[in-house]
Amino acid sequence: xxxxxxxxxxxxxxxxxxxxxxxxxxxxxxxxxxxxxxxxxxxxxxxxxxxxxxxxxxxxxxxxxxxxxxxxxxxxxxxxxxxxxxxxxxxxxxxxxxxxxxxxxxxxxxx
Amino acid sequence: xxxxxxxxxxxxxxxxxxxxxxxxxxxxxxxxxxxxxxxxxxxxxxxxxxxxxxxxxxxxxxxxxxxxxxxxxxxxxxxxxxxxxxxxxxxxxxxxxxxxxxxxxxxxxxxxxx
Numbered sequence: 164x165x166x167x168x169x170x171x172x173x174x175x176x177x178x179x180x181x182x183x184x185x186x187x188x189x190x191x192x193x194x195x196x197x198x199x200x201x202x203x204x205x206x207x208x209x210x211x212x213x214x215x216x217x218x219x220x221x222x223x224x225x226x227x228x229x230x231x232x233x234x235x236x237x238x239x240x241x242x243x244x245x246x247x248x249x250x251x252x253x254x255x256x257x258x259x260x261x262x263x264x265x266x267x268x269x270x271x272x273x274x
Numbered sequence: 275x276x277x278x279x280x281x282x283x284x285x286x287x288x289x290x291x292x293x294x295x296x297x298x299x300x301x302x303x304x305x306x307x308x309x310x311x312x313x314x315x316x317x318x319x320x321x322x323x324x325x326x327x328x329x330x331x332x333x334x335x336x337x338x339x340x341x342x343x344x345x346x347x348x349x350x351x352x353x354x355x356x357x358x359x360x361x362x363x364x365x366x367x368x369x370x371x372x373x374x375x376x377x378x379x380x381x382x383x384x385x386x387x388x
Contacts, residue, residue, distance in 0.1 A: 206365055206379035252316045264316030
C-alpha cells in the first residue's frame with residue numbers, strides 16, 4: 164500500500180516568516196494530494212489539494228508543489244500568523260478511495 | 275464546521291464494554307469513511323461505504339469492530355469487548371463521488387478505555 168513520510172515533525176517560525184513542510188510517497192499511481200490542518204480537539208480540515216496533472220497550486224498565503232518524478236510534494240505557508248499554529252497533515256490517494264496520511268507536522272508561530 | 279457531525283464527542287468506558295459511535299455525513303454525500311487517529315499520528319483508514327454498501331475494510335478492523343450504514347445515510351461504528359489499545363480518536367469523513375473527491379472530516383469521537 165501507499166506509504167507517506169512527512170518532515171519535519173515540529174516546526175517553529177517567527178510570525179511573518181515562511182513555513183515549509185515536505186512529504187514523500189511511495190505509490191507512483193497516487194494522483195491526489197490533499198493537505199489538512201488540525202487544531203486541538205477538532206477534526207482535520209482540508210486547506211489545499213493538488214492533483215497529479217498540476218505542478219503547483221496557490222491559494223492566498225498557501226501554496227503546494229508536486230514533483231511526480233521524485234514522488235514528493237510540499238506545503239508552503241508565507242507571512243505566517245499566530246492562527247496558522249496547528250498540526251498539518253499531508254496525504255496521498257492512489258486507488259480512488261482511501262487517503263494515506265503522513266505523521267503530521269506541529270507548526271508553532273511565535274509572535 | 276464541515277457539515278459532518280459525530281456523536282458522542284467523548285466516550286470513556288471500561289475494558290470489556292461495548293461502545294457505538296454515530297456519524298452523520300454531509301447530506302447526499304454517497305461515500306462515508308471511518309479513520310482512527312492515535313496521539314501523534316495521522317489518521318489511518320478503517321473502512322468505507324459507498325451508499326449502503328461497505329466496500330473495503332482495513333486489516334486494522336478486527337472482528338470486534340463492525341460498521342453499518344443503513345439506507346446510505348448515517349453510519350455507526352461499534353466496538354465490542356473494548357481493549358485499552360482501542361483508545362483513540364475515531365474520525366468520520368464524507369465525500370461526494372465524482373465532485374473533486376474531497377473528503378470532509380467530522381470533529382471525531384475520542385474514546386478512552388480504562
